[in-house]
Amino acid sequence: MNGAGSAAVPAVTTSLIDHPSARVLIRRHRLRWWEGLPWIVATGFYFAFPDYLAFGTQLLVSILFALSLDLALGYAGIITLGHAAFFGTGAYAVGLLAFHGIWAEPITSLLIAAAAAAAVGFGSGLVLLRTKGLTLLMLTLCTMALLQEAANMAHDYTGGFDGLPSLDIAPVLGKFEFNPLYADTQYLYTLALLLVCFVFIRTVVYSPFGESLTGIRENMLRMQAVGSPVRRRLVICYTISAAIAGIAGGLWAQTNAYVNLSVLDLDRAATVLIILILGGYGRLYGAFVGAVAYMALEHFVARIYPTAWQLELGLLLVLVALFARNGILGLGEALCRRYRAEHAGS
Amino acid sequence: MTEIRLETRTLSRYFGALMAVQAIDFKLAAGARHALIGPNGAGKTTFINLLAGVLLPSRGRVLLKGHDITDKSQAERVKLGLARTFQINRLFRGLTVLENVCISVAERVGAASSMIYPLGRRTDVIEESMHLLGMLKLTADAGRRVSELPYGRQRLVEIAIAIGLKPQVLLLDEPAAGVPSAESHIILDAIERLPEQLAVLIIEHDMDVVFRFAKRVTVMVSGALFAEGTPREIEANPQVRAVYLGQAAHD
Amino acid sequence: MDLGVNFASILLGGLSAGTVLFIVSVGLSVTMGLMGFVNLAHGAFAMFGGYVIVLAMNRWQMSFGVALLLGFVSTAALGMVLERLLYRRLYRAGELDQVLFTIGLIFIFIAVITIAVGPESQPISLPRALGGQLNLGFMQYRTYSVFLTVVGSLIVTGIWLGFERTHIGAQIRATVDNRRMAESLGINVDRLFTMTFAFGSGMAAIGGGLGAEFLGLDPQYALKYLVYFLIVVSVGGLGSVVGVYCASLLLGVLDFVLKLYLPKGGTIFIYALTILILLWRPQGLFGRKET
Numbered sequence: 001m002n003g004a005g006s007a008a009v010p011a012v013t014t015s016l017i018d019h020p021s022a023r024v025l026i027r028r029h030r031l032r033w034w035e036g037l038p039w040i041v042a043t044g045f046y047f048a049f050p051d052y053l054a055f056g057t058q059l060l061v062s063i064l065f066a067l068s069l070d071l072a073l074g075y076a077g078i079i080t081l082g083h084a085a086f087f088g089t090g091a092y093a094v095g096l097l098a099f100h101g102i103w104a105e106p107i108t109s110l111l112i113a114a115a116a117a118a119a120v121g122f123g124s125g126l127v128l129l130r131t132k133g134l135t136l137l138m139l140t141l142c143t144m145a146l147l148q149e150a151a152n153m154a155h156d157y158t159g160g161f162d163g164l165p166s167l168d169i170a171p172v173l174g175k176f177e178f179n180p181l182y183a184d185t186q187y188l189y190t191l192a193l194l195l196v197c198f199v200f201i202r203t204v205v206y207s208p209f210g211e212s213l214t215g216i217r218e219n220m221l222r223m224q225a226v227g228s229p230v231r232r233r234l235v236i237c238y239t240i241s242a243a244i245a246g247i248a249g250g251l252w253a254q255t256n257a258y259v260n261l262s263v264l265d266l267d268r269a270a271t272v273l274i275i276l277i278l279g280g281y282g283r284l285y286g287a288f289v290g291a292v293a294y295m296a297l298e299h300f301v302a303r304i305y306p307t308a309w310q311l312e313l314g315l316l317l318v319l320v321a322l323f324a325r326n327g328i329l330g331l332g333e334a335l336c337r338r339y340r341a342e343h344a345g346s
Numbered sequence: 347m348t349e350i351r352l353e354t355r356t357l358s359r360y361f362g363a364l365m366a367v368q369a370i371d372f373k374l375a376a377g378a379r380h381a382l383i384g385p386n387g388a389g390k391t392t393f394i395n396l397l398a399g400v401l402l403p404s405r406g407r408v409l410l411k412g413h414d415i416t417d418k419s420q421a422e423r424v425k426l427g428l429a430r431t432f433q434i435n436r437l438f439r440g441l442t443v444l445e446n447v448c449i450s451v452a453e454r455v456g457a458a459s460s461m462i463y464p465l466g467r468r469t470d471v472i473e474e475s476m477h478l479l480g481m482l483k484l485t486a487d488a489g490r491r492v493s494e495l496p497y498g499r500q501r502l503v504e505i506a507i508a509i510g511l512k513p514q515v516l517l518l519d520e521p522a523a524g525v526p527s528a529e530s531h532i533i534l535d536a537i538e539r540l541p542e543q544l545a546v547l548i549i550e551h552d553m554d555v556v557f558r559f560a561k562r563v564t565v566m567v568s569g570a571l572f573a574e575g576t577p578r579e580i581e582a583n584p585q586v587r588a589v590y591l592g593q594a595a596h597d
Numbered sequence: 598m599d600l601g602v603n604f605a606s607i608l609l610g611g612l613s614a615g616t617v618l619f620i621v622s623v624g625l626s627v628t629m630g631l632m633g634f635v636n637l638a639h640g641a642f643a644m645f646g647g648y649v650i651v652l653a654m655n656r657w658q659m660s661f662g663v664a665l666l667l668g669f670v671s672t673a674a675l676g677m678v679l680e681r682l683l684y685r686r687l688y689r690a691g692e693l694d695q696v697l698f699t700i701g702l703i704f705i706f707i708a709v710i711t712i713a714v715g716p717e718s719q720p721i722s723l724p725r726a727l728g729g730q731l732n733l734g735f736m737q738y739r740t741y742s743v744f745l746t747v748v749g750s751l752i753v754t755g756i757w758l759g760f761e762r763t764h765i766g767a768q769i770r771a772t773v774d775n776r777r778m779a780e781s782l783g784i785n786v787d788r789l790f791t792m793t794f795a796f797g798s799g800m801a802a803i804g805g806g807l808g809a810e811f812l813g814l815d816p817q818y819a820l821k822y823l824v825y826f827l828i829v830v831s832v833g834g835l836g837s838v839v840g841v842y843c844a845s846l847l848l849g850v851l852d853f854v855l856k857l858y859l860p861k862g863g864t865i866f867i868y869a870l871t872i873l874i875l876l877w878r879p880q881g882l883f884g885r886k887e888t
Contacts, residue, residue, distance in 0.1 A: 016476035017469050021444050021489030025472055029464035079692055127876060133692060134635055135879040138831045139872055145824060146868040153862035208452045208468060209461040215449045218438035225398070225436065226450040226511060227424030228458065266824070270700060277697055311708035317701025321694045322686060 029206035038288050042191055046184070053183035054255075059295050060190045061251050066276045066287035067201055068244035073273075074281035075205060076237045077217030078129070081269050082140030083245055085124070085147050086117040088264030090246030092151060092158060093117070095259030098167040100157070105170050106178060110193070110250045117246020118239050120147075125238035129231060132220075141266070148264035163260025167253060179257055186255045193251060197244055204240065205284060213237055214282075274313075278320060280329030289328050348375040349411070351545040352397065352428070352515045357406035359396055366392040368570040369406065374515060378545045381560035381577075385589070389569035390549045391433065394517050397547075398430045399423045411514065424453075427514035431504045433523050433549075437492045443503055444488040447475040450510035475510065482506050482536050498529030505536055516540070518548040522555050534558060557581075565589075605736055607854060613742035615849020616749030617812060619842050621804030622826045623756060624797020630836020631773050631793055634684065635692055637699035639801055640826050641706035641819035646672035646802020647809050648710060651719045661724040668806050669799040676798030680791050688790075703819050711816045718815040745807060752800075753842045760838060769793060773836050828871050834884025844882065 017026065045056055065087055072078045090113035097103040097112065128139045151158045158164065169178045176185045204210050215223045216230055223230050253259040262268060271294075279290020302309035324331050352374040359367040367389045374380055382390050395401040397408060399420040407416045410426050418426070438446050452458040452471050465471070479485050482502050487495060492503055501521060508516060522533045530552070537559055540546060550556050556563060556577060563580045565572040573586050580586055625639040650668035653659040659667065679702075687695055723741055731740040760766035772779040772786055780786050805814070812822065829848055833840030848867065855863025880886050 015473070016480070017473045019476055019485065019488060021442065022472050022476050024489060025442075025444055025448070026466040026469060029466050073693075079696070081696070131875065131879045134629070134831055134835070135875050137635070137692070137696070138827055139875055141824060141827070142868045142871050142875075146865055146872070149862055149865035149868065153865065203464070204461050206464040206466070207461045208457045208465045208471075209459055211445065211449060211452065211465050212458045214441065215438050218440055219436050222432075222436040222438065222507070223449075224420050225424070225430060225432070226453050226507060227421045228453050229421060233459075266820075274697070274700070277693070281693075307708050307711045310704045311712070314701045314704030314706075314708060317697050317704065318683070319701075321690075321698035321701060322683070325690070325694050325697075 038285070039195065046187055046191075050184070053187040054180065055295075055299065057183065057187045057190050057255050058252075059291055060187070060194050061248055061255065062272070062275060062291040062295060063287050064190075064194050064197055064251065065245055065248035065272050066279070066291055067198065067284075068241045068248060069272050069276050070281055070284070070287050071201055071204070071213075071244070072238055072241035074276065074283070074286065075210060075217060076213040076234060077220075078234065078238060079133075079137055080140040081137055081266070081273065082142075082144035083241075083272060084264055084266070084269035085140070085144035086121055086242035086245035087249035087252070087268065087272075088144075088147060088151070089117040089120045089242075090114065090249030091253040091259045091263040092249075093246070094250040094253040095164045095167055096157060098169055098253075099159075099164040104168055106172050106189070106254055109169075109254070110247050113246045113250030114243040115246075117249065118243035121242020121245075122235065122239040125235040125242075129234045129238060144264060144266070144269060148261055151261055151264060159260070161261060163258055163262075165258045167257045167259070169254050169257065178254070180255070190251055190255060193247065197247060201244065202284060209233070209236075217282075274317065276327075277325075278316075278327050280327030283327075283329045286327055286329050293328060348377065350374070351376050351378070351411055352547070353409040353412075354397070355407045355409070357393075357396060357408060358404050359392055359401060360404045365569050367396060367403075368568075370571055372564070372571070374545045374547055376514075376543050376545050378547070379559055379561045380545075380547050381556045381563045382547060382549045382566060383551070383556060383563060383580075384566035384572070388566045390566055391519060392569075393566070394430060394519050394547075394549060397517055398428065424511060424513075428517070429508040429511040429513035429515070430517035431508045431519055431521060433519040435497075435500050435504050437500060437503055437507070439493040440491065442489050442491055443479065443484055443495070443506075444472070444475055446492055446503055447478055447506050447510045448472060450507045451475050451478070454511050478506055478510055481539060482509075483532070496529065498525045498532055501525050501533055502536055505533075509540070513544065515545045515547070518546065520549050520551065522550065522552050530555075606738060607857065608850065609738050609742055609746065611850030611853035612749075612846055613739075613745040613849070614811065614853055615846035616745045617804055617808030618825060618829055618849055619749055619804075619845035620752060620807060621801050621822075622829050622841050622845060623752070623838060624794075624800040625826055626830045626833060626835060626837065626841040627769070628790075628794050628797045629830060630834075631769060632688060632790055634688060635695045635699065636684075637696060637823060637827075638702035638706070638819070639797075640823050641703050642672055642676060642798040643801035643805035644710065644814070644816070644818040645675065645706060645805075646799070647805025647814045647818065648714060648719065649802065650806030651721050651809055651814055652714070654722065655720070661727070665803055665806055668802040672802035673795040673799035677791055677795040680794040684794065685787075685790075703823075706819055707816045714816075716816055718813050719809070721809045721814065723810060741810065748807070749842075753838060756838050765789075765792075828867070830881075832871055832874050832881055834881025836885070837881070837883035840881055840883030 016022065046053065049056070069083050073080060093113040093116040094109045097109055103109060124143050128136060128143070131139060152160055171177050172185060172189050178185055212223065212228055212233055215228070216233060220230060249263055252263065275290040275294045276287060278293055279286035279288065298309065301312060320327065326333070350373050354370055354372045356369045356371060357367060358365065358369050370393065382393070384390055392401065396403050399418060403416065407414055409415065410423065410428055413426070415423055415426060438449065448465070448471055451474050452468065455471060457468050457471055476485070476488065479488050482505065484499065484502055484506060487499060492500060505518070505521060521537065522530050525533055534555060548559065560577055562574065563577050564574045565580060565586050567589055572589065573580060573583055621643045625636060628634065628636060646668040649671050650664045653664040653667050654661065687698055727741045727744050729740055730737040731743050733743070760770060768779070768784050768789055771782070772784060772789055776786060812818070825848065829841055829844040833844035851867055852863070855866060874882065
C-alpha cells in the first residue's frame, strides 16, 4: 500500500473506498427517506382536496416543466430564456394532432410531443450551443420568438392568436375518460407521468454523464482540457431537456383541452425560470419547492390584487438575486450547515 | 535510447505581425524533468497552448510519441496521452476534491458518457481517484469543497486532475504560482513524486523549484529558444544571466 | 419619381423608428460593454423617463424641451441611486443572478407605474413646431420623423466624439478594454460605472419620451420592446455606439418595410436574421472578439 498516512482512515487494511468521502459518493444515488414525501403529499392532495384537482394538475405540469429546465440550466449551466420553445412545440404537437382528428390517444401523443420537441432541441442546440453568455441568451430568446411567430403565421392550422379550442382527447388506456370534467383522471395521469419522467431525470443526474454536466457548468474550459466532448454532452443534455419540456407542454394541452400562442410566450419561459430559481436550481427538488411556492403565492395573491402581485414578485426576485441565489432549498441547506456547525462543538 | 514522447518541429505562431513563438525545435523524452524559463512575455504560455491544442500553430508540427497531432483538438490530444495544468486554477469549485478527480478519471476510462448507471456504482473510478488523492496527500480533503481549500491545496487538486488522465506527457504551467511560500513545499513534494516514466515539462519562475526539480532547462526569450542545458549550465551562462536572471540568481 | 418618393418615405419612416430604438438602447450597449452586466431592466428606465416627460407636458404644462431635460435628469438620478445601492452588488455575480434581478426590477417598475399613474396608455401631444409636414424639396414628410432622424444623428455623433475625444471617453474605452489595467492606472472605475450607468439611463429616458408618440407609453412598455432593445445591442456589438446605431437603423427600416408588405409575419424575418447574424458573428457586427 502507499502509506498515505491520512488521519481519517480508521482500521488497518481497509480498502480505499471505505474512506468516508468515498462512501458518500458511492451512496449518493441511494433513495433517502424524505424523497418519498413529495409523492405522498401529492397522493394525499388527491384525496384531501378533490375540488382543487385542476389546480393540482397544472401545478404538476409546472413541476415537470421546471424539472426539464433544471437539467439544462441547473446541471449543465445552459442559461436560456427560451425554454418555452420546447414546451410550446410539445403542446402544439398534441393540439394539432387532436384538433385535426389525426391522433387523439393521450400517451402516444405525448411520445410524439417529446419527439417533436427533442427534434427542435437537437437542431437548435447543435447550432446555438456554440455560443455562450448574452449571445446564447439572445439566440434562445429569438428561437422561441421565431417559433411563436411561425405558429401565428400558420393560423390556418394553429388557429393563430385564438389557438385551437376544445381538443378531444381519447380516454387514457382506452378506459378512463379524459377531459377537464374528469379532473381526478387528469391529476393521476399527470402524476404518473411526472413520476416516470422524474425517475428518468434523477437517474441521469446521478450518472457519470450527469456529473460531467456539472463539471461543464462549473468549468467548461477544464472539461475540454480533460478530454471531455463538451459540445456533444451539452447537445445531448439540451435535447433530453427539450423532450421533457415537450411532454410537459403536451400535458398542458391535454389537461386544458386547448392550445394557443401563450405556450410559446416569453412570459411562460420567464415564469419557469423564476420558479426554478425560487426553489433552488441544480438540486432536483428545487422544481417541486419552487412550483409550489410560486403557484400558491400566485393563486392567493394574483387573483385578488394583480398589480400588488407583480410588485411582490418583483421584490421577491430582487431579494432572491441579492441574498438567496440558491433559492429556498439553498437557504435550507445554509441553515442546516449552520445548525450542524453550531452543534458540532468547538 | 529513451523514447521521445513530445516533439516540435519549427513550431511557430504569429499574432498579426507579432511572432509569439518562433520556429521552435523541441524534444521531450520519457522520464524528462524539463523546465522552461524566460522573461515575461517570452511566449512560454503560448508554447504550452500550442502543445496542448488550445492554439493552432501558424507553421510547424507537433508530434506526440511520433504521431503528428498538429491538427488535433485539445480533447483528442488528451485521449492520446497529453495533459496540462493551468497557471490560474481551473477547478470545479463547487464540487468536492474527490469529485474533481473522479471527473477526469471517469473521462479517461470512458465512463463519463454513461447515463443509466449511477456514478456511485463505478467503484473502480472512485477507488482510483482515492488512490491518486493518497499519492498527493489530499486524502484528508477528499470530501471538502474545493472552494473551501487554501490556495496551495487547490493547486494540488489542479495537478491531481491532470494526473487522473494517466498522461504520457504532462505540461505544468507554473504549478507554484500564487502559492504562499509557506505552502509551496507541498507542490514541490507532489512534483517530486510524479511517475518516473512520465515526461514532464514545467514552466516556472520560481528558481528554487527549477533547481530542485529540473534535469534540463530551456530558456525562451522573445518567442525563440535562447539556451538549453542543465540547471548549473544555465545558471552559469553569462548571456542568460544578462537577459533574465540578473543579479538575483545568487541569493 | 413616384417610386423614389415611396422609397424615400419608407426609408425615412424606418430611420426615425430606428433612431428612437437607438436613443433608448445606446445606454444599454455602453453599460453592457463596460460592466458586462445583463441589464434587462433598461427598457424600464426608458419607460420611467418617458412617463416623467409625458406627464410633465400633459399635467404640468411644461414645454417639450424642459420636459426632456427633466426626464433625463430624474432618470439619471434614479439610475445612479439604483446602481450604487443594488446593481453594484451583482457585478461579480453570475449571469443568471443578473437576469433574475433585472426581471424583478422590471416587475417593480411596471407595478409602481400602474399604481401611481394607471394602466392606460398615455396620450402625448407634440409641440406645434414639430407637428405637421415638412417640405423636403422632393417630397413632404412628417416633421417629427425628420426631427427624430436629425436628432439621432446628432446624438450618435456627439456620443462618438465624446468617446473618442474626451478624457472620460478615453477612460471608458480603457476600462472596457482592460479593467485591471485601467484601475492600476488610477482610473476610478466605480465612479465611472455609476456615471456611465446614469448617463445611459438618462439617454433611455430621452428615447422613451421622444419615441412615446409612436411606440406608445403604457406600463407594459418595458417588456413589450425588451427583445428589440436586446436585439440591437447584441447585433450591433456590446460597447459599440456605431454598432448599436447601425443595428437600430437596420432594424427600424426592416420592421417598417415588413409591416408594410408582410404585416402578418414580418417579425419572423427579423428574428431569423438576428439568429443568423449572431451565429455568424457572436460578438455582433461591430463588437470585439473575445480572445
